[in-house]
Amino acid sequence: MDEEISIINSNTRNEKVRNFFINNKSKIISIAVVLIIILISAYSFDSYKNNKKKEISNKFNSTTLSYSENTKNITVEKLVEIINEKDPTYSPLSLYFIIDNKLVSNQDEINNYFDILINETTLDNEIKNLIIYKKALFNADQAQEGDLLNIVNSLINSESVWKSHALYLMAEYFYSKDQRQKSKEFFNQIISLENSNSDIRLQAEKRLNRDLSE
Template identity: 80%
Template sequence: MEEDISIINSNTRQEKVRNFFINNKIKIISTIVILVVFLVSAFIFDSYKTNKKKEISNNFNLTTLAYSEKTKEKTIQNLVKIINEQDPTYSTLSLYFIIDNKLISNQSEINSYFDILIENVTLDKEIKNLVIYKKALFNADKAQESDLLNILNPLINSKSVWKSHALYLMAEYFYSKDQKQKSKEFFNQIITLENPNIDIKTQAQKRLNRDLSD
């Protein structure tokens, strides 16, 4: 008797499973199709990104290796194109190459490329902070006080490893303008930081003792 009941229960379960698949056949097939499409799309997109990265890398290497005065215009075109690709590695390196080799003299144009990196490219937090610092450094000689502060404020108001550098740049900026009280305030901020860059702190202390002591 118990064996008969067990067989009946087993048959009932099988019938329920069969009915479930029959009643939900379209949903099940749709789910499987969507999953397959998602996996294939993810694979294709990942392959595309890998190939795109390789293409940008090759373009950067070929461009920089071939650079000379004769190829200057072509070099600029290629590097600007790479910047606009918004690649976290090679867009940044392209701008640095342009600046280091003084390929573009227009300051506004260079600043627009800095803005692409800062605002549009997905960068590691401290890499982004370094780009911000480099933008400030690039503009320091000609910038107005308010403009330089606007650039550096994200670092000055943060706990970034580049905060010491930002404060030091502002301190030296004011010192060069003979605004010694403002300069002293920024140097003192470096001294009182919890985790300042040691070399920057040493230089700040020397400047305070040598040139800004009361």
């Protein structure tokens, strides 16, 4: 008897499953098609990104390896194209190459490239913070106090590993302007930081003891 009931229950379940698939055939097919499209699209996009990354990498390598004084203009043109690709690896490297080799003399133009990296390129937080710090370094010799503070403000108010570097830059900036009290305040902030860079802390201590002691 129990075996017969079990068989009946099993047949009932099978019937319900069969009816479910029959009644929802169109929906099931639609869902399956959508899932297949999503998988194909994801694979295609991933393949596109990999190919694009390889293309940018090859372009950067060929451009920088073939650089000479005679190819300066075309080098800048290609590196700027890579910056505008907003690639997290090769766009920053392209800007660094331009700066290191002094390929562009217009400071506003360089700052515009920095802004593309900082504001429009998807970067890890600390890579972005490093680029902000490099922008501050690039502008430190000519920037007004307010402009330089605006650049490093996000670093100074963060827990970034580049915070102590930004503080040191501002401390030295004010020291070079003979604004000793402001310089001392920034050096003291470095000393009070728990996670300040050890070399930066040492340099700050030396500056305070040697040049800014009362």
